[in-house]
Amino acid sequence: QVQLVQSGAEVKKPGASVKVSCKASGYTFIGYYIHWVRQAPGQGLEWMGWINPNSGVTNYAQKFQGWVTLTRDTSIGTTYMELNRLRSDDTAVYYCARGTPSRGDAFDIWGQGTLVTVSS
Amino acid sequence: SYELTQPPSVSVSPGQTARITCSAAALAKQFAYWYQQKPGQAPVLVIYKDNERPSGIPERFSGSSSGTTVTLTISGVQAEDEADYYCQSADSTGSYVVFGGGTKLTVL
Numbered sequence: 001q002v003q004l005v006q007s008g009a010e011v012k013k014p015g016a017s018v019k020v021s022c023k024a025s026g027y028t029f030i031g032y033y034i035h036w037v038r039q040a041p042g043q044g045l046e047w048m049g050w051i052n053p054n055s056g057v058t059n060y061a062q063k064f065q066g067w068v069t070l071t072r073d074t075s076i077g078t079t080y081m082e083l084n085r086l087r088s089d090d091t092a093v094y095y096c097a098r099g100t101p102s103r104g105d106a107f108d109i110w111g112q113g114t115l116v117t118v119s120s
Numbered sequence: 121s122y123e124l125t126q127p128p129s130v131s132v133s134p135g136q137t138a139r140i141t142c143s144a145a146a147l148a149k150q151f152a153y154w155y156q157q158k159p160g161q162a163p164v165l166v167i168y169k170d171n172e173r174p175s176g177i178p179e180r181f182s183g184s185s186s187g188t189t190v191t192l193t194i195s196g197v198q199a200e201d202e203a204d205y206y207c208q209s210a211d212s213t214g215s216y217v218v219f220g221g222g223t224k225l226t227v228l
Contacts, residue, residue: 035217037219044206044219045163045219045222047217047219059215061216095162095163097163103168103172103174104151104168104169106153106165106169107153107155107208108165108168108174110162110163112162113162
C-alpha cells in the first residue's frame with residue numbers, strides 16, 4: 001500500500017545536527033513532491049519545505065533557509081531532512097508528507113512522525 | 121509573515137453541525153485544504169481544493185469558500201470527530217505553504 005515510513009526517534013544535544021529519513025513505497029517515488037512539517041509539543045503544524053524527488057529541487061520556508069537541508073536518494077525511494085544547530089525549541093515531531101498534484105498538491109499521505117528531542 | 125486565522129476552539133453536541141472557519145487575504149486566490157489530527161496521530165486530509173473530499177472521508181465533512189474565508193463543515197457531528205483541525209494554503213505567490221493555528225473541536 002501507499003505509505004511513508006520515517007526513521008526512529010532521536011535525542012540530540014544543543015548545537016548538534018539531526019537527519020531524519022522518509023522512505024516511500026507503493027507509488028512512483030519521483031512523481032510526487034515530499035514536504036516536511038514539524039509540530040512542537042502541544043503546538044500547531046509548521047511547514048518547513050519541499051523537495052522534488054525527480055529533480056532534487058528544493059524550496060524552504062523563509063524561517064528555515066540556511067538551516068535545513070532536504071535531499072533524496074532515488075535508488076531507494078527515500079528523502080532526508082537534516083536540521084543543523086539544534087536548539088531546545090527544535091524539540092518536535094517531524095513529519096514527511098506527500099504532495100499530490102492531482103489534488104492541488106494536498107498532503108494526502110503522511111509519515112508516522114519522528115520525535116526529535118533536543119536536550120543537554 | 122503570512123498567517124491563516126482559525127478560532128482556537130469550537131464545541132458542539134453530537135448530531136449538531138460544526139463549522140470551522142479559516143481566514144486570510146490570499147484565500148481569495150489560493151486553494152485551501154483541511155486536516156484532522158487526533159492525539160498522538162499524524163494529520164489526515166479531509167478536504168482538498170476548497171471543497172473536494174478524498175475517498176474514505178465521510179460525507180458529513182464538506183468544505184466551502186467565500187472570498188477570503190474558507191469553512192469546514194461537519195454535519196451530524198459524532199464523538200469520533202473530536203480532534204484538532206488545521207487549514208492549509210499558500211501565500212499569494214504560491215511559493216510557500218502555510219498552516220492555520222488549528223481549531224480544537226470538542227464534542228460535548
